[in-house]
Amino acid sequence: MVKRIKLRKDFPCPACANQRISSDWTCTDGEPLYLNELGVVECQSGKHSGKVINQTWKCESSYHNGQYQKADLEGFTFALSQAVQLMSEAGPEWVANLVTEVGNQYGK
Template sequence: MPTRYALRMNCPVKGCSGANRVASGWVCSKDKDTMYIDEDGYLSCQTMAHRAQIVYWKFDCGQRGSGSNHNYERYQSADLEGFTHALSIGMAHLNEGGAVWLCKLITNIEKQYKG
């Protein structure tokens, strides 16, 4: 079983005004509980009832109105650039996993997007 940590990052949707905000925790829209990320490149809710590769998740950071891509479609997919940017900002919250864990995560995310 991979090691997972609470997902803390800003919005990974490219062009979203929430991309420049302070990193925050994410919540599973179905379960209303904490989202987690693991080194295999999967996101999951606390109960693991919903678990999938990052490339298949859609994000809603709550930003609405002009200047936000969420104004038109609430849940949006993140591209590799947007997700890695958000992850790099939230990296301080993932340092508990260590360098090996983080390197494995980055490698697995890149594999998902470049398939």
């Protein structure tokens, strides 16, 4: 069974991760966002879901200029490295699977 983890406020914005700005990660319908080890982001109900590579992100940073933006592999990887919650909640095997899947999505 696929395990998904709720993205909390300490998950940095992957689109501008070098600024270490986070957000209350919610779907456009206001539901919390979750990430699974297959590299899929989805809202709580599962009505909206998609691969990390297609996901758009927006935090409070002026970098976004009010717009949602996609993350590149470097930004998403940096966000993962800062997200201690993932390792503590899901474990190293889950994180390793996620890193592999995200790499596959980005063709690496």
